Amino acid sequence: MLRILTNPQSLIDALTQNRVFRSIVRRGLSDTNRNRSLAIFSNFFLHIHPVKVNVSAIRFTRTFYLGGLSAATLFILIVTGVFLMFYYHPSVPRAYDDMKDLQYVVYMGPFLRNLHRWGAHAMVALVLLHMVRVFFAGAYRPPREFNWVIGVVLLLLTILLSYTGYLLPWDQLAFWGVTVGTNMADAVPLMGEQIKFLLLGGTKVNENALLRFYVLHCVLLPLALILMLCVHIWRVRKDGGIYLGDEEKPETEERP
């Protein structure tokens, strides 16, 4: 035992060279390029990456990792969001009481809520910045034009997620922020009133609206976002990876 603890290499070996570990992670920390390739494409989570990447594609200034950071923020939001769901009841006035409990009673409650809140703002900002970076790189042009459209859908879903979450604390900020927004729906010609009714489950922001926003925020919109995100990332690879620049490519120019 002592020998293992004083020798990091044998500790690593002991942890990684056994049947159980190898059944989960098929390749260890790999040293040969063959094993490094296998580490990527025999792993479900890593196979979204190619085995080799262009040097300039992983340079920080190429993407500023903004797409990846958006996805990472989404991950943090899902984890903290699930924890918040353990403490939250979508009803009036229980929802507000739960916020107070999170503030004063729940262990690490404030940290949990703060992380979810700032994460949500960060995600909207990161997604907007990602869009700006993609545009100025010129990466929206064929063959990536449809991935840009999927991106626009992702942007709308992100904003809707953030906005539906905004109502859930059921404080003055939430109530009036959402009232201002949903009053806009009245302005839609012909069916404005119906749209607003559908959204709120009534004519005003009340507990029906809270329940609808809760279901949208915790179930429908995250599912839609994750689905579209899978398509988005899959297409990044199918379109030939990150767009690297402007070399004239004779084949693509012939498109009608």
Next chain:
Amino acid sequence: MTMETPKYLLEADDDARKSPVRLVVVQGERRPAVDAADEAQVMTWPHLMLREAIALVALSLALSLLAIFFDAPLEEIANAQKTPNPAKAPWYFLGLQELLHYYPPLVSGVILPGLVVVALIVIPYFNINLKREAFWQENIKRKLVYFWASILALSVIFLFSSAHPVWPILIPLWVIAGLMMVPAVSPTRTGWRGWLGDRSLAFWVFLWFLLASTALTVIGTFFRGPGWQYTIPWIDGVY
């Protein structure tokens, strides 16, 4: 009597040569970018994985610090009888709320944002500009006419369609018109004027959106207070 072959026959076949396995479909239009392979490549593991791990740790650290030192706001319980002044939406909607000050809700809440979303969607389809065709490359005379007609029309719209001129949209418009004219006046192919000359129309339109929506959002967030009157953030505080 000959048996007629059924129309749909379920053929079981285990001969790989008879039922070839599809390895790859090469489409004319969308080929994977194998033609860029002369670019230096590195192994994803460990090089990209390491960078992703660093980015993830940096992000988690930044968000955790934010969450430790700054508390998310929580006001009194919602009260439909007590309207706060001003009642503000979250920051990403304050550009729209600022527009509400200029236009009726139909325009600022439905038509303009709708147009922006449609414009974002069609950006990659209009003026595809595969060769990054610079705006002033051909037909300069005709383009100048269209260019000034559009700038004039847009200026008139945003000067007179509302009770006040919409400066956060107009000023970016004029800055961009000025920048676009530089390469038309002095067609140099090098330096910063050459760079301006190489920009496409899509670039300029997007830049206009970006500047105008940033200006509207910043004004709505920091410079508006009770009654949606102008306030100075460092004197009156942020509402």
